[in-house]
Amino acid sequence: MFIDSHCHIDFPDLYAKIPEVLDNMRAHEVSHALAVSVDVKDWERIRALIETHPNIYGSVGVHPEYADAHEPSLDELLAMLAHPKVIATGETGLDYYWTKNEGNVLDWQRARFRTHIQAAKQARKPLIIHTRDSAQDTMRILREESADEIGGVMHCFTESREVAQQVLDLGFYISFSGIVSFKNATVIHDTAKYVPLDRILIETDSPYLAPVPYRGKQNQPAYVRHVAQAVASLRGTSIEEIGQASSENFARCFLLNTTY
Numbered sequence: 001m002f003i004d005s006h007c008h009i010d011f012p013d014l015y016a017k018i019p020e021v022l023d024n025m026r027a028h029e030v031s032h033a034l035a036v037s038v039d040v041k042d043w044e045r046i047r048a049l050i051e052t053h054p055n056i057y058g059s060v061g062v063h064p065e066y067a068d069a070h071e072p073s074l075d076e077l078l079a080m081l082a083h084p085k086v087i088a089t090g091e092t093g094l095d096y097y098w099t100k101n102e103g104n105v106l107d108w109q110r111a112r113f114r115t116h117i118q119a120a121k122q123a124r125k126p127l128i129i130h131t132r133d134s135a136q137d138t139m140r141i142l143r144e145e146s147a148d149e150i151g152g153v154m155h156c157f158t159e160s161r162e163v164a165q166q167v168l169d170l171g172f173y174i175s176f177s178g179i180v181s182f183k184n185a186t187v188i189h190d191t192a193k194y195v196p197l198d199r200i201l202i203e204t205d206s207p208y209l210a211p212v213p214y215r216g217k218q219n220q221p222a223y224v225r226h227v228a229q230a231v232a233s234l235r236g237t238s239i240e241e242i243g244q245a246s247s248e249n250f251a252r253c254f255l256l257n258t259t260y
Contacts, residue, residue, distance in 0.1 A: 001030075001243055002031070002202065002228055002246070003032045004033040004202070004203055004204050004206075005153065005155070005175050005203045006036050006128065006175060007033050007034065007035060007036065007203065007206045007221050008036060008038065008208075009033065009049065009056070009206065009220075009221065010045040010049060013218065014207050018049070018053075021220050021221065021222070022053065024220060025222050028225050030222055030224055031260065032055045032057065032250075033055070033057070033221040034056075034058070034088065034254075035050065035058050036061075036088070036091050036155075037060050037061050037090070038061070038091060039063065039066055039069045039070075040061075040062060040069070040070060040072050041070060043060065046058040046060075050083070050085040050086070056085075057087045058085055059086060059087065059090055059091070060077060060080040060081050060088075060090075061116055061128070062092070062112060062116075063091055063092075063095075063130065064092065064093050064094050064095040064112065065098065071108075071112065072115075073115075077089070077115070077119040081119060081120075081123035081125050088125055088127070089117075089119055089125045089126065089127050089128065089152070090120075090128030091128040092113055092117075092127065092128065093129045093131045093134070094109050094130075095130060095132045095134060096132065096134040097132045097133045110141060113138075113141055114141060114145055117145040117150075118145070120150045120152070121145075121149055124150065124255065126150050126151050126152035126253060126254055126255060127151070128155055129142070129154045129155065131154065132158075139163070139166050139167075139170075142170055143170070147172075148170045148171045151170075151172055152253065153172060153174070154167045154173070155175045155177075155201075155203060155205070156176075156179070156209070157174045157177075158185075158187070158188055159191065164191050164195055173199050174199055174200060174201070175201035176192055176201070176203070176227060177204065177205045177211075177227060178204060178205070178210050178212075178215070178223070178226070178227055180211075180227060180230045180231055180234070181215075181226060182215070192230075193234050193235055198245065198248075198249060200242070200245065200246055200249060201246050201250060201253065202227045202228050202242070202246045204221055204227065205219070206218075206219035210223060211226040212226065214226070225243070229242075247260035
């Protein structure tokens with residue numbers, strides 16, 4: 001059994017074929033998926049998914065790349081986070097890839113990030129963290145805002161084992177995407193072998209980053225078992241062990257009173 005801890009099945013190209021997506025999950029022993037928000041204007045699609053399908057959870061947040069998105073207040077976030085099937089806050093974080101950090105140009109990203117951390121702590125809904133070309137600032141803000149009080153996951157992890165250790169020291173989990181199956185992703189391979197088994201999550205980030213053997217094609221939650229296989233191969237263990245451990249970790253990470 002496998003759980004996709006991070007996907008975007010509310011995006012139009014997957015939302016239009018939800019019955020097929022869910023059938024493929026069942027066929028590949030993927031029991032649950034977390035539909036992750038990137039913009040609160042899409043909240044209605046997330047809510048429809050989580051209220052219609054028992055095995056789909058949701059999150060609430062605004063992606064750091066979305067400069068023109070509506071900036072939700074703390075109260076707005078808390079109102080949406082109150083939904084019983086919303087289990088996480090985010091995705092949130094920092095992304096300096098397109099706009100390199102020069103002076104105060106990205107202060108709005110950092111302010112948004114801090115608001116999400118405050119919401120997560122008040123709502124008791126753990127964080128889903130996105131970081132790209134911004135690990136130092138991401139970790140600094142997490143520490144300054146005492147994000148360890150609620151925890152969460154650093155998703156689609158592409159950093160070194162040194163950054164991984166900082167994440168682990170804060171009590172966060174680390175999630176690997178299809179990138180871990182790419183032959184040239186040597187830094188991620190090293191990190192996947194380094195992270196303790198009880199702190200690993202697996203994800204697709206679908207519809208992006210499809211793992212081998214689907215690389216270059218549209219991704220979907222069913223393919224998370226190939227992420228598990230890549231991690232298992234790197235660690236010299238079985239896909240079953242990675243599936244079971246990552247499912248148990250999912251329940252702990254997101255404070256779910258259940259077992260998988």
